[in-house]
Amino acid sequence: MERISWHQYFMAQSHLLALRSTCTRLMVGASIVRDKRIIAGGYNGSISGGSHCSEDGCYLVDDHCARTIHAEVNAIIQCAKFGVATEGSEIYVTHFPCLNCCKAIIQAGIRKIYYAADYKNHPFAEELFRESGVSVEQVELEEMILDTNNKEKLAFTAELLGKLEKTGMPEKELQKMRNKANELFIHTS
Numbered sequence: 547m548e549r550i551s552w553h554q555y556f557m558a559q560s561h562l563l564a565l566r567s568t569c570t571r572l573m574v575g576a577s578i579v580r581d582k583r584i585i586a587g588g589y590n591g592s593i594s595g596g597s598h599c600s601e602d603g604c605y606l607v608d609d610h611c612a613r614t615i616h617a618e619v620n621a622i623i624q625c626a627k628f629g630v631a632t633e634g635s636e637i638y639v640t641h642f643p644c645l646n647c648c649k650a651i652i653q654a655g656i657r658k659i660y661y662a663a664d665y666k667n668h669p670f671a672e673e674l675f676r677e678s679g680v681s682v683e684q685v686e687l688e689e690m691i692l693d694t695n696n697k698e699k700l701a702f703t704a705e706l707l708g709k710l711e712k713t714g715m716p717e718k719e720l721q722k723m724r725n726k727a728n729e730l731f732i733h734t735s
């Protein structure tokens with residue numbers, strides 16, 4: 547049995563949260579961690595009870611969605627709402643934080659940022675993190691832990707199998723490949 551690392555565990559949590567995003571422009575998730583415990587989580591979404599971008603479309607102002615509260619800020623606000631200290635904590639985010647989130651993170655006393663994917667990394671955000679001594683480290687989610695593009699892989703494999711069929715490959719071999727694909731994509735055990 548192989549245990550997953552703390553990094554992978556917390557990053558996987560943020561990727562799960564990202565799946566709850568309601569803004570269609572970018573699905574982001576963030577988890578705030580202190581002493582190896584998740585103290586808060588957030589994703590890109592509207593205010594509670596507000597209309598969702600996924601239903602009513604984004605409210606664009608200067609090419610930014612004004613409706614959305616970013617995942618990092620949502621997680622920090624959750625701490626404010628329930629009175630949980632963020633001082634000295636760490637944050638795991640699926641994407642490099644934008645400038646506004648960068649400032650909120652620094653101001654909340656979060657000391658370490660782990661992000662999975664680069665995203666329009668703003669040089670001023672990088673500078674502010676450096677100046678304030680917040681460490682920034684990229685931690686990519688290992689595919690094995692949470693397969694985030696399973697549907698695409700399935701579609702691609704189906705297309706490949708369809709093309710193989712047209713090449714005149716013997717039915718017996720084709721069947722073997724179909725069986726293998728089924729085994730990989732459909733977990734029935």
Ligand SMILES: [Zn+2]
Pocket residue numbers: 568569570571599603604605611612613614
């Ligand atoms: Zn939006």
Ligand SMILES: [Zn+2]
Pocket residue numbers: 616617618643644645646647648
């Ligand atoms: Zn942001």
